[in-house]
Amino acid sequence: MAxxxxxxxxxxxxxxxxxxxxxxxxEGTSAPMAPEESALPDAGTTAAEVERVxxxxxxxxxxxxxxxxxxxxxxxxxDAATVADGAVVLDTADTEGRLAGEIAVPDGFQTVGxxxxxxxxxxxxxxxxxxxAVDGTWSTWSHLxxxxxxxxxxxxxxxxxxxxxxxxxxxxLATVDETAQFPQGMELSLVSSAQVTTAAATTSxxxxxxxxxxxxxxxxxxxxGAAPRCLxxxxxxxxxxxxxxxxxxxxxxxxxxxxxxxxxxxxxxxRNDQAYHQQTHGxxxxxxxxxxxxxxxxxxxxxxxxxxxxxxxxxxxxxxGTVGVAMLGTYTTQxxxxxxxxxxxxVAKIIGHRLSQYGVNPDESVVLTAAAHTDxxxxxxxxxxxxxxxxxxxxxxxxxxxxxxxxxxxxxIQDNAAAYAKQYTEVAEQYKNxxxxxxxxxxxxxxxAADVESWAYRVSIDGQGVLADGMxxxxxxxxxxxxxxxQATLGYTPSSTQxxxxxxxxxxxxxTIDQIEPFLxxxxxxxxxxxxxxxxxxxxxxQHILHRPPTSDQLNHWIPRxxxxxxxxVVNTLWKNPQAVRFRVVATYQHYxxxxxxxxxxxxxxxxxxxxxxxDEATLRRAIVVTTKYLAYADSRY
Numbered sequence: 193m194a195x196x197x198x199x200x201x202x203x204x205x206x207x208x209x210x211x212x213x214x215x216x217x218x219e220g221t222s223a224p225m226a227p228e229e230s231a232l233p234d235a236g237t238t239a240a241e242v243e244r245v246x247x248x249x250x251x252x253x254x255x256x257x258x259x260x261x262x263x264x265x266x267x268x269x270x271d272a273a274t275v276a277d278g279a280v281v282l283d284t285a286d287t288e289g290r291l292a293g294e295i296a297v298p299d300g301f302q303t304v305g306x307x308x309x310x311x312x313x314x315x316x317x318x319x320x321x322x323x324x325a326v327d328g329t330w331s332t333w334s335h336l337x338x339x340x341x342x343x344x345x346x347x348x349x350x351x352x353x354x355x356x357x358x359x360x361x362x363x364x365l366a367t368v369d370e371t372a373q374f375p376q377g378m379e380l381s382l383v384s385s386a387q388v389t390t391a392a393a394t395t396s397x398x399x400x401x402x403x404x405x406x407x408x409x410x411x412x413x414x415x416x417g418a419a420p421r422c423l424x425x426x427x428x429x430x431x432x433x434x435x436x437x438x439x440x441x442x443x444x445x446x447x448x449x450x451x452x453x454x455x456x457x458x459x460x461x462x463r464n465d466q467a468y469h470q471q472t473h474g475x476x477x478x479x480x481x482x483x484x485x486x487x488x489x490x491x492x493x494x495x496x497x498x499x500x501x502x503x504x505x506x507x508x509x510x511x512x513g514t515v516g517v518a519m520l521g522t523y524t525t526q527x528x529x530x531x532x533x534x535x536x537x538x539v540a541k542i543i544g545h546r547l548s549q550y551g552v553n554p555d556e557s558v559v560l561t562a563a564a565h566t567d568x569x570x571x572x573x574x575x576x577x578x579x580x581x582x583x584x585x586x587x588x589x590x591x592x593x594x595x596x597x598x599x600x601x602x603x604x605i606q607d608n609a610a611a612y613a614k615q616y617t618e619v620a621e622q623y624k625n626x627x628x629x630x631x632x633x634x635x636x637x638x639x640x641a642a643d644v645e646s647w648a649y650r651v652s653i654d655g656q657g658v659l660a661d662g663m664x665x666x667x668x669x670x671x672x673x674x675x676x677x678x679q680a681t682l683g684y685t686p687s688s689t690q691x692x693x694x695x696x697x698x699x700x701x702x703x704t705i706d707q708i709e710p711f712l713x714x715x716x717x718x719x720x721x722x723x724x725x726x727x728x729x730x731x732x733x734x735q736h737i738l739h740r741p742p743t744s745d746q747l748n749h750w751i752p753r754x755x756x757x758x759x760x761x762v763v764n765t766l767w768k769n770p771q772a773v774r775f776r777v778v779a780t781y782q783h784y785x786x787x788x789x790x791x792x793x794x795x796x797x798x799x800x801x802x803x804x805x806x807x808d809e810a811t812l813r814r815a816i817v818v819t820t821k822y823l824a825y826a827d828s829r830y
Contacts, residue, residue: 239385239419240383240384240385240419240463240464240466240467241383241384241385241467242381242382242383242467242468242471242472243275243297243301243381243382243383243384244307244379244380244381244382244472245275245277245278245279245280245295245379245380245382246278246279246280246378246379246380247279247280247282247293247306247365247378247379247380248279248280248281248282248374248376248378249281249282249283249291249371249374250281250282250283250293252285254283255283255284255285255291256283256284256285257284257285257286257287258284258285258286259286259287260286260288261284261285261286261290261291261292261366262290262292262320262333262366273293273294273295273296274295274296274297274298275295275296275297275298275299275382277295279295280293280294280295280363280365280380281293282365282366282367282374288370289369289370289371289372290366290367290368290369290370290371291366291367291371291374292364292365292366292367293364293365293366294362294363294364294365295362295363295380296361296362297360297361297362297363297382298361299361299384300326300359300360300361300384301357301360301361301363301382301383301384302356302357302358302359302360302383302384302385302460302461302464303354303355303356303357303381303382303383303384303461303464303465303467303468304321304323304336304354304355304357304360304363304380304381304382304383305336305351305352305353305354305355305380305381305383305468305472306319306336306351306352306378306379306380306381307349307350307351307352307378307379307381307472307473308349308350308351308375308377308378308379309348309349309350309377310347310348310349310350311377312375312376312377312378313350315373315375316350316375316378317367317368317369317371317374318335318336318338318367318368318369319335319336319352319365319366319367319368320333320334320335320336320365320366320367320368321333321334321336321355321363321364321365321366322334322363322364323357323360323362323363323364324360324361324362324363324364325358325359325360325361326359326360326361330364331357331360333366334355334449335368336352336353336355337352337353337447337591337592338350338351338352338353338568339351339352339353339473340508340566340568340569340585340589340590340591340593341353341444341479341505341506341507341508341585342505342508342566343428343430343475343505343508343511343566344428344429344430344503344508344509344510344511344512344563344564344566347473347474347475348474349472349473349474351381351468351472351473353446353447354381354383354446354447354448354464354465354468354469354472355447355448355449356446356448356449356452356460356461356464356465357449358449358451358452358457363380363382365380379472381468381471381472383464383467383468384464385417385460385463385464385467386460387456387457387459387460408490408538408541408542408545409489409490410482410490410491410492410498410542411459411489411490411491411492412492412498413492413495416459416462416463416491416492417459417463418463418466418478418492418495419463419466419467419470420495421476421477421494421495422470422476422477425476429503429512430475430476430503430504430505430511431476431477431494431495431496431502431503431504431505432502432503433496433500433501433502433503434501434502434503434512434513436501436512436513437501437513437549437550438501438513438514438515438546438547438549438550438552439513439514439550439552439558439560439581440513440514440515440547440552440558440560440579440580440581440582440583441514441515441516441517441543441546441547441554441581441582441583441609442506442507442510442514442515442516442517442583442584442585442588443517443518443519443539443582443583443584443585443594443598443602443605444480444506444507444516444517444518444519444584444585444593444594445518445519445520445521445522445523445531445593445594445595445598446461446465446483446518446519446520446521446522447522447593448461448520448521448522449521449522450486450521450522450527450529452485452486452520455485455487455489458485458486458489458491458520459491461520462478462483462491462493462520465478466478469505473505475505477493477494477495477504478493478494478504479493479494479504479505479506479516480493480494480504480506480516480517480518481493481494481497481502481504481506481515481516481517481546482497482515482516482517482518482542482546483517483518483519483520484517484518484519484520484535484538484539484542485520485521485535485538486520486521486531486532486534486535487532487534487535488532488534488535488537488538488541489538490538490541490542493516493518497515501513501515501550504516506518506585507585507588507589508564508566508568508569508589509562509563509564509565509566509569509571509573509588510560510562510563510577510588511563512563513560514560515542515543515546515547517539517542517543519531519535519539519594519598520535521535522595523594523595523596523597523598524592524595524596524597525596525597527595527597528597529597530597530598530601531597531598531601536601536604536605536608537608539605539609540605540606540608540609540611540612541609541612543582543605543606543609543612543613544608544609544610544611544612544613544614544615544616545612545613545616545653547581547609547613548612548613548614548616548617548649549649552581552613553581553610553613553614554581554582554606554609554610554613555581555606555607555609555610556580556581557578557579557580557581558578558579558580558581559576559577559578559579560576560577560579561574561575561576561577562574562575562576562577562588566589568589568590568591569588569589569590570587570588570589570590571588580602580603580606581606581609582602582605582606582609583602584598584599584602586599616649616652616653617649619652620648620649620651620652621648622652622823623647623648623651623652623656623823624644624648624830625823625826625827625829625830626648626651626656626659626822626823626826627639627643627644627647627648627651627659628644628826628829628830629822629825629826629829629830630647630659630660630663630817630826631643633783633784633817634663634664634669634672635663635668635669635672636672647659647662655818656817656818656822656823657814657818660813660814660817660818661814664705664810664813664814667695669705670695670698670705671691671695673705673708674686674690674691674694674695674705674708675691677708677709677712678690678712680709680736681709681712681713681718681721681736682712682717682718682721683721694708704808704810705810706808706809706810710763710764710767711760713733713736713737713759713763714758714759714760714762714763714764715759716759718732719759726751726754727747727751729754729759730742730746730747730750730751730754730762731747733750733762733763733766734746734766737763737766737767737769737772737775738766738769738771738772738775739775750762768802770798770802773797773798773801773802774794774798776809777789777794777797777798777801777812778794780809780812780813780816781793781794781816784813784816784817784822784825785816785821785822785825786825797812800812
C-alpha cells in the first residue's frame, strides 16, 4: 500500500461545503464577521424590564385646576399614585385645557414611552413628559414624538419614540394642547435595566479597535447585553435577510437626551430601546440595524445585521434593502445640539462598510419601491422614489428625524461613506487570491465567485485567521478529512453513515480531525487490509507513518508489544515519534507554501507538537496560512 501523510487540506479533497449555523462556515454569507477578540469584554444579557400602566383622564369634577400644568409642582404625599396602582391618572387641568398627571416608580426606570392601539390613533393627543431624577430634581419637558419607525407591513400598536432619561423614580405626563377627549387604551411604558459594569463600558470615549484591518470596530449584541430576538418573526419579511442585498442607508436619531456621559449609559439606552421595541411595540427585535453614539462607537442592532442584509423596522415601507443607522441622541433645533464629528464619522464608516459588501457606491442615487404605506409615510405601496443612497428618515416619512441639525450633514456623511467604501473594497482586493488558495488547500476545489467576494471582504476586516477558523470548523472540511483518512488507510471511500459517525465525534470533541487516521490504523479492518499478520501489520505502519520498512530488530521489538500495548498503543507511539512528526510538518509546509520548512522551522514545530502542551497540527496549519508568506504564495498561484 502506498504511504500517505494527512495534510491540512487532505491529499485530494473533492467534497463541497455545507452551511453550518451558528458555527463559522466558509459557504455563502452566513459566517459571522465578529473578530476573535471583541472590542469589549462580554457583557452578557442584562435583562431590561418593561412596566406598562394605563393612562387615563380623571372625570372633570375630580380634576384640580391650576394656572399652568407644566409649571405646577407634583403633588407630594403618602396617597400619591405609584406604579403599583396600575395607572397614571391625568387629574390636573389648566385654563388652557391641558391635562397632567404624575406617578411614582419606587424601583426606578431609565426609559419612558407611550403606546396605543392603531384604532384610536386619530384621537390620541400629543403628550409631553418630564421625569424626577433620584436626587429629587425634575427634568425639563420633552415631547413624546409619535414614532414613524415600523415594520413594512405596519403594526397593530402605535408608539411614541422611547426616551432615555437616566435614573428616575417618578414621571409626569401632560398634554401639549387643549384636549376635548382622552381615549381609553393608552399605556405608559417604563423600562429599566442594570448598567454594564465592565471597565471598558464605564468610561467615556471611543472603544479601541483590536484589529489593524481596514474595517470599523463594531460592538456586538453580546457586548452591550442584548436580549435574544424572537425565534419566529411574525411581521412578514422583517428580521430576515433581504434577497436583493443592501441598496441604501436610512439615517435616524433615537430622540434620547444628549447628556449620556459613559459608554455604559449608551449601552443601557440601547438595551432599553430594544426592550421597548420588543415588549411595547411587539416587534421581534430592535428596529435599527446599527446605532452610533456621540464618541463614534458603532453598535450592532438587529441580530444578524453585521453579516446579513437584515430587514429592520426603522423606515416603514423602505426597510427592505436598506440598512438603518441610528445616532444616539436628539438633534432637533429645540435640543440645540448637532451630531459630533466622531458620531458622523462612525455613521459614515458603518454605511460605507455595509454597502461596499454589495458593490454599492454610497455616493449615488437609487430608485426604491415602497413596500407599503405605513402611518406617517409619504408614499404608498408600489410608489417608486428616487433617493440618495444615504437618506434621512424624513425623506420617506412625516417626521423631523434625524433632526434639523443633523439632516444638513447627511451629504457630508454620504461623501465620507463613499470614501470608506472605496477603501474597504480596495483592501478586500488583496485577499481574493488568498481565498482561492484556502479553498483549494483545505477543500480541494476552487472557490466560487460568491465565495471569493464574501470572504475577501471578511478577511480584509477580521484578518486571515477568520477564514482559517471557518474552514477548520466547517462540516465540509471535516468530511473531506474523514474521507481522505479512509482512502489513505483502508483504500476506500467511507459510507455516509461512517462519515456522520466520525463527524459527530469531532463535533462532540471526543476525537480531533487529526486523530482519525491513526485511529483507523488501529482497527481490525486495517489489520486485515494490510495482510492480517503481525509482521505485515507492523511493516505497513512503518511504511505509512515513517515512509520506510522496519528493520528486523524493529519488527522483533514491536510484534510482542502488540499484545501488551494493543494495536492502538503501537500506532500512537509511532505516530507521535519525533521523526514521524517531522515528516508531517515538512509535508504540511510543502502543501501550503510549496516549499519545505527550514531546519530551524522544522525543529521548532517538532518541539511544539511533541511537548504535550495542547498544541496540535491544526495549530501548525493556522500558523502557516495567516502569514504574509502564504499570501505571497497565493498571489503567485492565482
